[in-house]
Structures are given as structure tokens and as C-alpha cells.
Amino acid sequence: MTALLSKFEQKLMAGSFVITAEVCPPKGCDCAAFIRHAEALSGMIDAINVTDNQGANMRISPLAASALLLKSGVEPILQLTCRDRNRLAIQSDLLGAAALGIRNVLALTGDHISFGDHKEAKSVFDLDSVQLLECMKSLAAGVDMSGKKLEGTPSFFAGAAAAPEAEPFELTLFKLQKKVAAGAGFFQTQAIFNSGKLARFCEAVAPLGAKTIAGILLLKSAAMAKFINKNIPGLKVPEEIVQELADSADQAATGLAIACRLAREVKPHVNGVHIMAMGREEVIPEIVDAINN
Amino acid sequence: MIISQQKPLADILASLGDSNSVFIVGCAKCATVCKSGGEEEVWQMQEALISSGKSVTGSVIIDEACHMLRVGRDLRGRQQLVDDADASLVMACGAGIQSVSAAIPKKTVAGLDSLFLGNIRRFGQFEQKCSLCGECVLSETAGICPVTACPKGLLNGPCGGMDEGRCEIDAEAECAWAQIFTTVRETGRIANLAESVPPKNYSKIPKPGKLKLK
Structure with missing residues (x-):
């Protein structure tokens, strides 16, 4: 298996500022629009996160969607959660990813099944995100989790999630340390609204040696922000942002302005920005412009 | 203890189907504390079944229904009542239900859903602490x-x-x-x-x- 670094990895490791964005693969097998969105962005961003049954809502396999992106010349970051796969399925998918040339993997625990559209399903959680990272490390050392030797050794650029604004911060910190010890080379964070808390996070994480890519959430309206606060785990839009949107005559434009403002605010603290456009991928270029200029 | 909850009467009647006479088994341990299959609930069930047109040949509260030998012995002690029934309705956890289904060759109907191994916070309030x-x-x-x-x-x-x-x-x-x-x-x-x-x-x-x- 090729151990070539991904372009995303090379850039991050060289200390350049990276921009990633999340594009949700379809519920269905028609990936044309998904690929079109990704291709439209590929010139201005470094990699695209392909979500894994995001929010526990069933969609096409992120492995298949990532492979399609790669074929179209777009660099994917494969998101892999522990919610829907046991350790056999996770290792199979990781080997499959490596065989298809996918190198960037974001190791996640996964949102609880009760948030999604298959509430009656059984959740797996055979592994957690730390154990998933350990598993990737083991595969990259040429053996599976039971110690059996692999035919061909995969190599990954492993990342992990972080929630810098979650309290108590010390409680989250020991898990972040375990993630880096288990091989996480970068963190992609939840949506950042408070640059003070982000600075606290960066100060704690920088000595660990992992890169930080700060999450920027694109909001469309005050109603959407309220919906997110109620229904999406790990995302919390502060009241003053909700109010700013509610007071605006053009909420979508204000949402974009807020995202651009936050992206500029966080830039000096971090190694990159991760844009979560929540279905409005067409305005990502404007956020990228705000970051670059 | 095993925390259990009574199934809706409609579900129990659906499971009984055309079994018209019923022998009811309760449990003196967990199901009694959960108020799902103790003496009072077995009596209420008997009333409900009769109101629904069933006949009840008899009942027994076993101490404790997961004890297979004890279940066999207690049921043998009421052999005639058990034999007269088309089905037995067991108001105990899944372990208790299977002690009964192993002891009686007739139709066995589950009266409760077994939920979890629970701690008792206070009377009527149970919490899962151990999996x-x-x-x-x-x-x-x-x-x-x-x-x-x-x-x-x-x-x-x-x-x-x-x-x-x-x-x-x-x-x-x-x-x-x-x-x-x-x-x-x-x-x-x-x-x-x-x-x-x-x-x-x-x-x-x-x-x-x-x-x-x-």
C-alpha cells in the first residue's frame, strides 16, 4: 500500500493554513449532485469531509462516497463512526479505504441513534473514538486488533473531533490527550463561537503536537440556530448570535456574515478552518474569500 | 433486582387468543417490588381477564419464579388447576416465564416485559446501574x-x-x-x-x- 502523504496532510504538516468543508453524501445512490458540489469546491479548499450517517440519519456509505470523490480528483476526509460498526466492520472498512487510496480518516464515536431517522436500530459502540484510533494505529503497524498479520499494510492520516467550547474543559482534555497518544494528527473542532475558549483549547492542545482545524458553522436563520440547539448534539449557538440573526432583515446574509467574521477571528489561533455549510455549499467560496483576504 | 413492567392488557389478550381458561403465575420477589406481578397485580389481572370473558382456574405467587425447581414443585401442588387451564399467564420476568414454560407443556403467555437489572432509588423508582x-x-x-x-x-x-x-x-x-x-x-x-x-x-x-x- 502506498504510504504517500495526502496533499491535505502535506500542507498541514508544512505549517500552511488549510481549509476543509463538510459535504453530506446523499440519501440514495445518485451521487451526481454530491460530486458536483465537491468538485466546485475542490479548487479552493484542501479536503472534503464525507460524513458518516450524520446525526444517525441513514445515507450512502461514506467509504463509497469518498472513493467517488477521489476518482473525481477531490481529496476526501473519510469520517468513520463507531455507532454502526463493530470492530470487524471497522477494520474491514479501513482496509477497504486504504485499498481505494483514501488516507485521511476522521475517527468519531458517532451521534446517538436517538437523534436520527432509525430510532429503533441497535447502536453498536463496540469501540469508542480512542479505541478506533488505536485500531488504525495497529492496522498501520501491519496487524489487526487480534494481532493477526495483514497482507499489505495500510497507512492513514488520522484525525479526531474536539469540542473546545464544552464544559468542563478539563474533563474533555484528558480524552483529547488520549486521542493524540492514539495517533490523532489533527483535530477538527465543533462549531466555534467563542474565540476565547478556542484559545484555551489551542494552548492545551498545541503541546500535544496535533494540528487544530476550527469548525465554522454557517447559519441560515434564527429558526435554524434554535433547531440546532435543540436537536444537534455538540452544537450550541450562543444566544447573542441567535438574536443577531433574529434582528436581521436578511437572515441568510447575516448568517454568512457571521460565519465570515468567526472564520477571520479564529484564523490566527489555528492551523485551519473547517466549514460546515449545512446544505448551503454554494456560499462556501465567500467564506473562503473572507479567510484568505 | 430485575425490573419489569406489565404488558398492556390488549397485548396479553391477543397472545391468549382463543385460550379461554387461564392459570396465572406471579412472583413474590422482583415482580412484587415492581408492582408488576405480585399478589395485588395477579388479583387485578384475574379480574381483568374475567371482565374480558376469560375464566381463571387459579393462581399462584412463586417465591421466586426464576427458581426452576421451586416453580416445578409449586405448580405440581396445583396440578389440577394448571391442567384445567388452556394457557398459563406468567407475571414474572423472562427468567420466571421460562421456568414456567419449562414446567408446563401448555401454552405460556408473557404478562410482563423485563427491562433491566435495577437499583431501587425509593419505592417505585428504579434505576439501571449495572449492565x-x-x-x-x-x-x-x-x-x-x-x-x-x-x-x-x-x-x-x-x-x-x-x-x-x-x-x-x-x-x-x-x-x-x-x-x-x-x-x-x-x-x-x-x-x-x-x-x-x-x-x-x-x-x-x-x-x-x-x-x-x-
Whole structure:
């Protein structure tokens, strides 16, 4: 298996500022629009996160969607959660990813099944995100989790999630340390609204040696922000942002302005920005412009 | 104890189907405490079945229904009443129901749903603290079980949905890892927070579970 670094990895490791964005693969097998969105962005961003049954809502396999992106010349970051796969399925998918040339993997625990559209399903959680990272490390050392030797050794650029604004911060910190010890080379964070808390996070994480890519959430309206606060785990839009949107005559434009403002605010603290456009991928270029200029 | 809850009467009647005469079995232990299959509930069930046009040949409260030998003995003591019935309705946990189905060759109907191994907070209030996972981690987690208290059973710390020490799926519930963290701080109890915990070994709890004392 090729151990070539991904372009995303090379850039991050060289200390350049990276921009990633999340594009949700379809519920269905028609990936044309998904690929079109990704291709439209590929010139201005470094990699695209392909979500894994995001929010526990069933969609096409992120492995298949990532492979399609790669074929179209777009660099994917494969998101892999522990919610829907046991350790056999996770290792199979990781080997499959490596065989298809996918190198960037974001190791996640996964949102609880009760948030999604298959509430009656059984959740797996055979592994957690730390154990998933350990598993990737083991595969990259040429053996599976039971110690059996692999035919061909995969190599990954492993990342992990972080929630810098979650309290108590010390409680989250020991898990972040375990993630880096288990091989996480970068963190992609939840949506950042408070640059003070982000600075606290960066100060704690920088000595660990992992890169930080700060999450920027694109909001469309005050109603959407309220919906997110109620229904999406790990995302919390502060009241003053909700109010700013509610007071605006053009909420979508204000949402974009807020995202651009936050992206500029966080830039000096971090190694990159991760844009979560929540279905409005067409305005990502404007956020990228705000970051670059 | 095993926490159980009575099935809706409509479901019980549907399971009984055309079985017109019924023998009812309750349990003097867990199902009595849960008020799902004790003396009072068995009596109420008898009334409900009669109102629904069934006949009840008799009933017995077994101490305790998961004890297979005792169930066999108690049912033999009421052989005629059991034989006169088309079906037995068991108001005990799944273990108790199967003690009865193993002892009587007739149709057995489940009157309860078995929910979890529970602690009793106060009368009528039960909480799951242990998942019977076969590999107790409590010595390493300040006496609080993340396998059970965390809806995802995470062994290495909180998930990304934790905030203000609350759980992502229930804002009223304290995150298991926040509980562990607070307990360590406040009591000085030991917990392994810094080291990675390996995945659980599920081969320790094969199904069906069996244990034979030597």
C-alpha cells in the first residue's frame, strides 16, 4: 500500500493554513449532485469531509462516497463512526479505504441513534473514538486488533473531533490527550463561537503536537440556530448570535456574515478552518474569500 | 433486582387468543417490588381477564419464579388447576416465564416485559446501574459505571455531545464521565482517566450465559 502523504496532510504538516468543508453524501445512490458540489469546491479548499450517517440519519456509505470523490480528483476526509460498526466492520472498512487510496480518516464515536431517522436500530459502540484510533494505529503497524498479520499494510492520516467550547474543559482534555497518544494528527473542532475558549483549547492542545482545524458553522436563520440547539448534539449557538440573526432583515446574509467574521477571528489561533455549510455549499467560496483576504 | 413492567392488557389478550381458561403465575420477589406481578397485580389481572370473558382456574405467587425447581414443585401442588387451564399467564420476568414454560407443556403467555437489572432509588423508582457486562470496571472508574451510565457505554471519556456536564441525549441526566470526574475531585477516589482503556472483551459474556459452581 502506498504510504504517500495526502496533499491535505502535506500542507498541514508544512505549517500552511488549510481549509476543509463538510459535504453530506446523499440519501440514495445518485451521487451526481454530491460530486458536483465537491468538485466546485475542490479548487479552493484542501479536503472534503464525507460524513458518516450524520446525526444517525441513514445515507450512502461514506467509504463509497469518498472513493467517488477521489476518482473525481477531490481529496476526501473519510469520517468513520463507531455507532454502526463493530470492530470487524471497522477494520474491514479501513482496509477497504486504504485499498481505494483514501488516507485521511476522521475517527468519531458517532451521534446517538436517538437523534436520527432509525430510532429503533441497535447502536453498536463496540469501540469508542480512542479505541478506533488505536485500531488504525495497529492496522498501520501491519496487524489487526487480534494481532493477526495483514497482507499489505495500510497507512492513514488520522484525525479526531474536539469540542473546545464544552464544559468542563478539563474533563474533555484528558480524552483529547488520549486521542493524540492514539495517533490523532489533527483535530477538527465543533462549531466555534467563542474565540476565547478556542484559545484555551489551542494552548492545551498545541503541546500535544496535533494540528487544530476550527469548525465554522454557517447559519441560515434564527429558526435554524434554535433547531440546532435543540436537536444537534455538540452544537450550541450562543444566544447573542441567535438574536443577531433574529434582528436581521436578511437572515441568510447575516448568517454568512457571521460565519465570515468567526472564520477571520479564529484564523490566527489555528492551523485551519473547517466549514460546515449545512446544505448551503454554494456560499462556501465567500467564506473562503473572507479567510484568505 | 430485575425490573419489569406489565404488558398492556390488549397485548396479553391477543397472545391468549382463543385460550379461554387461564392459570396465572406471579412472583413474590422482583415482580412484587415492581408492582408488576405480585399478589395485588395477579388479583387485578384475574379480574381483568374475567371482565374480558376469560375464566381463571387459579393462581399462584412463586417465591421466586426464576427458581426452576421451586416453580416445578409449586405448580405440581396445583396440578389440577394448571391442567384445567388452556394457557398459563406468567407475571414474572423472562427468567420466571421460562421456568414456567419449562414446567408446563401448555401454552405460556408473557404478562410482563423485563427491562433491566435495577437499583431501587425509593419505592417505585428504579434505576439501571449495572449492565452485567462480565468485566467489572468499577475499581477504575471511581465506583460509577460508564458502561451503563453512558448511553454509548464509552470507556475513555465523554463524547462530543457532553456539555455543562450533561448528557447529549438527556439534558436532565449528568454525563457518566462528568459524574466520575466530579467524584474523583470531591472524594479523592481513584479513577483511571489518563490511560487508554482497551475495547471490552465480549467473549467473557457468551450468550446464553452459564455458570456452574465447582
